Amino acid sequence: MERMPKWADVVLIPLISLLLAAAISGLVILAIGEDPVNALNLMVKGALGSTYGWGYTLYYATNFMFTGLAVAVAFHARLFNIGGEGQAMLGGLGVALVCLYLPWPHWSLALIASTVGAALFGAAWAFLPAILQAKRGSHIVITTIMFNFIAAAFLNWLLVGPLKPRGGMDPSTARFPEATNLPSLHDILAPLGIEFSRAAPANVSFLVGILACVLVWVLIWRTRLGYEIRAFGHSEPAARYAGISPTKITVITMLISGGLAGMMAINNVMGEAERLVLNATEGAGFIGIAVALMGRSHPFGVFLAAILFGFLYQGGAELALWTSIPRELIIVIQALVILFTGALDNMVRIPLEKLFMALRRRGA
Amino acid sequence: MDLMTVLQVLDSTVRLATPLLLACLAGLFSERAGIFDIGLEGKMLAAAFFSAAIAAVTGSVWIGLGAGILASLALSGLHGLASITFRGNQLISGVAINFLAAGLTVLIAQSWFQQGGRTPALLSGGRFGGITLPGAEALREVPVLGPIYYELISGHSILVYVAFACVPLTWWILYRTRFGLRLRAVGENPEAVDTAGISVVRLRYSAVLICGLLCGLAGAYLATALQAGFVQDMTAGRGYIALAALIFAKWRPWHALYATLLFGFLQAIALRYQNLDLGFVTLPVQAMDALPYILTVVILAGFIGKAVPPRAGGAPYVKER
Numbered sequence: 162m163e164r165m166p167k168w169a170d171v172v173l174i175p176l177i178s179l180l181l182a183a184a185i186s187g188l189v190i191l192a193i194g195e196d197p198v199n200a201l202n203l204m205v206k207g208a209l210g211s212t213y214g215w216g217y218t219l220y221y222a223t224n225f226m227f228t229g230l231a232v233a234v235a236f237h238a239r240l241f242n243i244g245g246e247g248q249a250m251l252g253g254l255g256v257a258l259v260c261l262y263l264p265w266p267h268w269s270l271a272l273i274a275s276t277v278g279a280a281l282f283g284a285a286w287a288f289l290p291a292i293l294q295a296k297r298g299s300h301i302v303i304t305t306i307m308f309n310f311i312a313a314a315f316l317n318w319l320l321v322g323p324l325k326p327r328g329g330m331d332p333s334t335a336r337f338p339e340a341t342n343l344p345s346l347h348d349i350l351a352p353l354g355i356e357f358s359r360a361a362p363a364n365v366s367f368l369v370g371i372l373a374c375v376l377v378w379v380l381i382w383r384t385r386l387g388y389e390i391r392a393f394g395h396s397e398p399a400a401r402y403a404g405i406s407p408t409k410i411t412v413i414t415m416l417i418s419g420g421l422a423g424m425m426a427i428n429n430v431m432g433e434a435e436r437l438v439l440n441a442t443e444g445a446g447f448i449g450i451a452v453a454l455m456g457r458s459h460p461f462g463v464f465l466a467a468i469l470f471g472f473l474y475q476g477g478a479e480l481a482l483w484t485s486i487p488r489e490l491i492i493v494i495q496a497l498v499i500l501f502t503g504a505l506d507n508m509v510r511i512p513l514e515k516l517f518m519a520l521r522r523r524g525a
Numbered sequence: 526m527d528l529m530t531v532l533q534v535l536d537s538t539v540r541l542a543t544p545l546l547l548a549c550l551a552g553l554f555s556e557r558a559g560i561f562d563i564g565l566e567g568k569m570l571a572a573a574f575f576s577a578a579i580a581a582v583t584g585s586v587w588i589g590l591g592a593g594i595l596a597s598l599a600l601s602g603l604h605g606l607a608s609i610t611f612r613g614n615q616l617i618s619g620v621a622i623n624f625l626a627a628g629l630t631v632l633i634a635q636s637w638f639q640q641g642g643r644t645p646a647l648l649s650g651g652r653f654g655g656i657t658l659p660g661a662e663a664l665r666e667v668p669v670l671g672p673i674y675y676e677l678i679s680g681h682s683i684l685v686y687v688a689f690a691c692v693p694l695t696w697w698i699l700y701r702t703r704f705g706l707r708l709r710a711v712g713e714n715p716e717a718v719d720t721a722g723i724s725v726v727r728l729r730y731s732a733v734l735i736c737g738l739l740c741g742l743a744g745a746y747l748a749t750a751l752q753a754g755f756v757q758d759m760t761a762g763r764g765y766i767a768l769a770a771l772i773f774a775k776w777r778p779w780h781a782l783y784a785t786l787l788f789g790f791l792q793a794i795a796l797r798y799q800n801l802d803l804g805f806v807t808l809p810v811q812a813m814d815a816l817p818y819i820l821t822v823v824i825l826a827g828f829i830g831k832a833v834p835p836r837a838g839g840a841p842y843v844k845e846r
Contacts, residue, residue: 189632193632193633193635193636194636241616243616293822293825293826297825297826297827298827299822299826300825300834302563302616303769303821304822304825306563306765306768307769307821307825308822310762310765310815310818311815311818311819311822314811314815314818315815317811317814318809318811318812322809447620450617450620485635485639486632487632487635487642489627489628489629489631489632489635489642490628490632491628492628492631493624493625493628494628495624495628496621496622496623496624496625496627496628497625499617499620499621500603500618500621500622500625503617503618503620503621504607504608504611504613504614504615504617504618504621505607505611505613506611506613507611507613508611511611
């Protein structure tokens with residue numbers, strides 16, 4: 162017998178966790194001498210009150226969709242890919258190489274090639290941790306953390322050395338050619354007669370992100386491979402008994418996960434910066450963890466959680482602009498969301514289960 | 526390279542290895558008891574901030590140290606609550622603690638001091654100064670041994686000596702006391718410990734709190750001895766390097782000392798030489814930065830001996846009902 166209805170598991174628990182995180186964040190804001198209600202107002206107005214705000218919210222959300230999906234796919238196989246940050250950095254390298262060294266007649270072709278490049282580089286960065294986990298039993302959490310640092314050092318070296326254009330001042334690649342610049346939401350919506358801010362960085366990658374959500378849903382719940390991934394995640398011995406190769410599933414899942422994290426680069430590198438800069442990922446790989454936990458590893462949940470975190474990011478930037486609350490408030494909120502939806506899940510779940518059991522007993 | 530240069534690099538190695546060593550031993554206690562802890566970084570960061578902040582306000586480094594340890598213990602308690610009491614995912618809890626510390630330290634620093642997320646620079650009373658060991662001045666002129674004693678062994682802050690003393694102490698606790706035996710047992714086979722009538726929960730909480738104490742020392746050392754004050758994200762991945770060292774050491778105290786000295790040495794080299802010319806090839810500084818992580822992956826891959834973590838590590842203990 163189910164201990165509680167499915168809607169409670171899918172909606173109620175994340176909601177309560179979110180409220181707890183929000184309440185504590187409110188207390189933190191109070192403690193540093195600011196007004197939480199005013200802060201929330203500012204965040205909503207700054208992130209959702211104009212198409213400019215929405216443009217930033219959706220831009221951040223696109224990043225988090227990719228990294229969130231990356232973590233979610235791995236979660237289905239009960240693998241904790243904490244290396245999204247490094248994989249996204251390498252994805253940026255893939256995008257930069259495609260855009261800089263190949264001639265492109267049109268952005269659409271460049272986008273397709275860049276997506277492939279980003280996914281390949283991201284997947285490649287996940288490959289070694291995956292194979293080491295599958296073949297040698299090295300813990301994937303530790304190896305992916307190590308690979309984040311190795312990726313950071315590697316990109317640092319590339320951007321101050323081989324990839325830096327002659328005469329460049331800051332550690333970054335040259336600007337990508339104009340033909341590879343992606344249309345922003347303004348360019349897409351203008352022909353439809355919808356006015357959208359020209360300055361905001363949200364671009365066509367947002368649509369690619371939504372497409373990725375749909376494809377991941379199809380993969381996980383409508384394909385044989387998805388079934389094998391979920392079976393492996395539920396019980397490795399059972400999966401093995403059913404003829405599913407643990408090595409194969411571990412490696413393939415991590416390749417997909419790394420590829421998704423890498424694909425984030427079409428948004429932040431190709432869509433926004435239009436060149437590869439140092440620390441282009443800005444921690445989005447880690448936010449993917451919060452997004453996947455919040456979204457219960459379901460692509461639709463990841464989509465909603467990504468929008469929520471996009472809102473928090475843009476709202477937090479506005480807060481830092483208008484009040485004395487630094488941007489780091491978002492990191493605190495992110496930590497609290499991870500804490501409540503991930504680590505302290507049972508704290509919310511056990512009392513709720515008891516409540517539903519009691520209700521059912523009374524009803525029966 | 527003359528003796529003086531070598532000594533300076535080694536001296537810097539000792540200074541840089543100290544926080545790694547303390548954090549590594551912290552992780553050792555926790556993981557030997559079966560609680561994975563990737564939140565070493567966050568606990569160090571919190572301790573670094575609170576020790577510097579309180580030392581700046583009170584002017585006493587000892588009160589600062591106490592505050593740093595308390596902050597680290599509080600986060601340890603949170604980790605214990607999540608991973609022992611509520612049987613949550615220990616890795617996720619660690620990630621959350623790292624972010625919590627990264628965000629809160631800057632938030633509070635900004636609110637208290639308005640200096641862009643840092644504490645004011647600590648004056649002499651707010652810092653741990655170097656201790657000149659007896660006879661260091663007198664023996665300084667003795668060839669070779671004198672400079673070694675004066676430069677390398679003498680002149681560090683008290684926390685450096687505490688850290689090095691913690692190595693034999695940890696070894697003794699783990700391998701020569703009843704508590705240590707039980708601690709190791711609870712990390713390998715908690716059912717057996719429970720069957721013997723010993724509380725798994727209490728043992729694991731003690732391990733996690735010892736971990737907090739040591740992380741507190743590590744963080745306080747960073748902000749009040751190695752540097753004079755807190756700056757944003759000042760741990761700079763040291764918690765993860767300590768974790769790498771722990772794996773490198775295969776969860777053993779003496780090997781933890783060697784591993785952290787090695788990683789400290791790499792940091793000291795990277796700090797002194799931007800690009801290291803080895804004659805046949807020039808190593809860029811980034812290669813040195815990445816080396817601890819690459820070495821750890823190689824060790825984890827099992828090509829140079831196999832690193833086997835405590836068997837019950839990462840799994841919450843559920844008493845049979």
